[in-house]
Amino acid sequence: MEKYQALVSFILKNIGGRENVLSVTHCMTRLRFTLKDDSLVQKEALVKSSEIMSAQFAGGRFQVVVGTNVAEIFQVVQEQLGGKNAAPDEEKKGLVSALVDTITKVITPVLGILTASGLLQGILALLTATHILSINDGAYIILHAMGQAVFYFLPVTLGYTSAKAFKMNPFVGMMLGATLLIPELMTGLTSGDVLYTLFNGTLFQTPVYNTFFGIPILFPASGYQYTVIPIIFIVYVGSKIESWLKRMIPSVIAHNVTSFLTILITVPLAILIVGPITNVLSSLISAGVSGLYTISPIITSLAVALLYQPLVIFGLHWPISAIGITNLAQSGVDYIFPMSFTANFAQTAVVLAVFLRTRSKDQKTLAIPAMVSGLFCIIEPAIYGFSLPVKKRFAFSMIGGAVGSLILALSATKMYAMSFGILGFAAFINPETGSMNGLITAIIASIATAAVAFILTYMTFKSKEDVVQSEEKELVKTxxxxxxxxxxxxxxxxxxxxxxxxxxxxxxxxxxxxxxxxxxxxxxxxxxxxxxxxxxxxxxxxxxxxxxxxxxxxxxxxxxxxxxxxxxxxxxxxxxxxxxxxxxxxxxxxxxxxxxxxxxxxxxxxxxxxxxxxxxxxxxxxxxxxxxxxxxxxxxxxxxx
Structure with a gap:
């Protein structure tokens, strides 16, 4: 462990000293510090060290990437910190960081089926646009159901992933989501004679059709189908109730009683309090972004386009995606996803330029799979392997992505499904009219994006950017x-x-x-x-x-x-x-x-x-x-x- 003493001392010095560390954990390659004062971090000094691969803030913590020796380095960190608690100090995490972490944990596992739904809807739009199918055909009806199912039952799916994130019984989480979708809730709580109207004359005016033991039920007219935010908060409340019940109920009967009581307590709270509040908050967020977009699509588009790729590095792009998912789920059309659609083509173009200019055999070998991944909107290999290590390349990618986003914003192009990369172009076809205008514009925007990123990278490439680092041990024969x-x-x-x-x-x-x-x-x-x-x-x-x-x-x-x-x-x-x-x-x-x-x-x-x-x-x-x-x-x- 002696060989890591100097490295750890160097790290602690440049993150504000031992007294600035609240807690520290580690994964396979990086140390994760929760700090009292983030402004004390000297990031530039850290990344200049040959023993540190990277350093960055992410999810409310400062992460120092030190490689696969992290476990040994972590032990030295613990020694120098005097045995500080390795558990994350959740109370010290900011509200925004905690919310971002939660949204990431909840939405990431669902991305596969969301993308599959987007592809199905894109194919359906293409089939209807070319008049192969009509909306009355049995094939159309089945394909449409396949594409819409994930959105309709989104509260059930997110109930499961939210429960996993909050360390709750995931099947109880699914039950909470499913309860919100029972058809009789819609018919029984949003129809018939209006008993009275709450918040009359305001933005939050809501008719009350029924009560729960005299308590007014504020059930949204559109129900909770296609919603994202309400179920996350409902499961959070349910997880706290379940945790409390586990402490109170004797273990001999806990297996049979805990889930029952969790559902019995949580569902009324969800329908009476949590659901209405979060539904309003969700609507306000969407309305706010929509309002900004209405005022200036160009400013909104440029802001999202320039921020999106840096956010991907820190895994903080999911809140933006959540708005797009909500828009698609509720109205079948979205303006957020087009703002980031061209980002993967920008990163891919950067890799192509490096591939053509570099003399490094290793870089050329890595470039091909990175480009293939990039075309299918998996841009992390391109970011970490090619653009981020040479910061100007990352800037060129951001500029290229902004150009494409601006073209889409100026033409008011929308997306009708969640799908990206080369398979995502079909999502720009209007499924109702069959119009190809959005598709054509998306192709033009993507070509412009790739051209800008490629030319800037190709023309400014320098051979000294191909660096091979040396090690203490040296392999001298095959x-x-x-x-x-x-x-x-x-x-x-x-x-x-x-x-x-x-x-x-x-x-x-x-x-x-x-x-x-x-x-x-x-x-x-x-x-x-x-x-x-x-x-x-x-x-x-x-x-x-x-x-x-x-x-x-x-x-x-x-x-x-x-x-x-x-x-x-x-x-x-x-x-x-x-x-x-x-x-x-x-x-x-x-x-x-x-x-x-x-x-x-x-x-x-x-x-x-x-x-x-x-x-x-x-x-x-x-x-x-x-x-x-x-x-x-x-x-x-x-x-x-």
């Missing part, structure tokens, strides 16, 4: 890595996880294991054993940093099914057993066992060659790492079994 598992090998680009597929975590390969025994692919030192046992980091004797990551999202299993045989700092030899995985248990729990093996410091080597497909057994040679200083005949470059 080294072979063996397979840590027995199974089917696949190229890393085919990974279901975009971070691995983009090679953002290094070059490598995938193994779909057939047996649960895991051995070390190199001789070296164990640098990281994640507490859940699903990931192990090893540094070879020659300086190759290898990450073995079992499965996707398997950290959520909290160690169930994983049995590590090594500890941090332990020396291992190539082929030594380091882990055992109960594959059946992991699969039965609903998780993929697709295993990623990557060299996380890939950019320090001339080339990394991997077997691309076929069956492999433990200890088969599957990867060749070639150093910069080793002159090897070309026939040896492909020596991978």
């Amino acid at each position: 080294e072979f890595l063996i397979s840590p598992l027995e199974g089917q090998i696949k190229p890393i680009e085919s990974a279901a996880d975009p971070s691995f597929a983009s090679k953002a975590l290094g070059n490598g390969f995938i193994i779909v294991p057939e047996k649960g025994e895991v051995v070390s692919p190199v001789s070296g030192v164990i640098k990281t054993v994640f507490p859940s046992g699903h990931a192990i980091g090893i540094t070879s004797d020659t300086g190759i940093d290898v990450l073995i990551h079992i499965g996707i999202d398997t950290v959520e299993l909290e160690g169930k099914g994983f049995k590590p045989f090594v500890k941090k700092g332990q020396t291992v030899t190539q082929g030594e057993k380091i882990l055992e995985v109960d594959l059946k248990k992991v699969i039965n729990a609903g998780y993929s066992v697709e295993t990623f093996v990557t060299v996380t410091n890939s950019n320090q080597f001339l080339d990394i060659l991997c077997q691309q497909n076929g069956s492999v057994k433990i200890k088969d040679k599957v990867m060749t790492v070639i150093p910069f200083n080793n002159q090897i005949e070309s026939k040896n470059l492909a020596e991978v079994h």
Whole structure:
């Protein structure tokens, strides 16, 4: 741990000193500090250090990216802080940060089905615009139902994800969402004779059709279908009630009683108080943004376009997306998503310019998957691998995105579904009229965006931007890595996880294991054993940093099914057993066992060659790492079994 003392002292000094730290946690690569005074941070000094990869504020915390040795560095941080509590200090988090964190946790898991719905609606719009289908056709009716279902039942889906975010029984969360959608609520609470009207003559004027034991029920005329904000707050209230009940109810009857009482108490509160309040707040937010858009579409569009890409870096773009989702759900048309639609084409164009100008083989290799991902609106590989490291490139991407957004704003172009990238153009077709004007404008805007970002990056590119960092350990001859598992090998680009597929975590390969025994692919030192046992980091004797990551999202299993045989700092030899995985248990729990093996410091080597497909057994040679200083005949470059 001695070698990290100076680094930790340097970090603490530049974040305002030990007394400025409220709490600290860590993930696989970064330290997360909750600070008393964020203004004391000297970010520029930190990022200049060769031992720090990046530093940034995100989600109300200051994050310092130090690599896969983070667990050891974290221990030194704890020592120098005198054992400060590692748990996040939630009370110190600002309201905005907490709200952003919550929206991110709730909406992110739903993005896949929202995008699928957008694609379905885009296809339907295309079929109707070309007169292949009419609105009375059975095929149209079925496709329309498929595209609308996710929005109609959004409170149910968000009830589940909100419950997960608030650590509540997720099925109770779904129940709360489903209760809001029962048809008899609409018919019984929004029709018939009006008993009286509340807030008469104001913006909040609401007719009351029924009461709950004499308490007026303010049920929205349009119901809670297609809403986002109300269910999040309702589940939050429900989570507090459930937590209180768990403390009060004896464990012997808790299993049968807790969920019942949670629903019994929460639903009336939701319908009488929480729902009406949040429904009004949601409407006010949408009305406010709509009002600004009405006053000046250009200013609104430029603001969103310029902010969107920086917000993606910090994961803070979901609140903007939430407004767009609400607009689509309630009216079937949106003006927010067009403002950020061209961002991915800007990032992709930047990568293309670098690909054409760079002489770095590693950059060229990484560029292709980054461009493919970018075309499908996965821009993180482009941001972290190409534009953000050279700040002017990121600025060029922002400028390009703003140009496209401005074109769409000036033409008052709207989107009729949530879909992005090359598959998203169909979302600009008006499903009612079949008009292609929005599609044509979107294509023009995207081309303009890409052209601006490409030209600026291409014309200002400098060869010195291709930097290869050196390490204390240096690989002086070609080294072979063996397979840590027995199974089917696949190229890393085919990974279901975009971070691995983009090679953002290094070059490598995938193994779909057939047996649960895991051995070390190199001789070296164990640098990281994640507490859940699903990931192990090893540094070879020659300086190759290898990450073995079992499965996707398997950290959520909290160690169930994983049995590590090594500890941090332990020396291992190539082929030594380091882990055992109960594959059946992991699969039965609903998780993929697709295993990623990557060299996380890939950019320090001339080339990394991997077997691309076929069956492999433990200890088969599957990867060749070639150093910069080793002159090897070309026939040896492909020596991978």
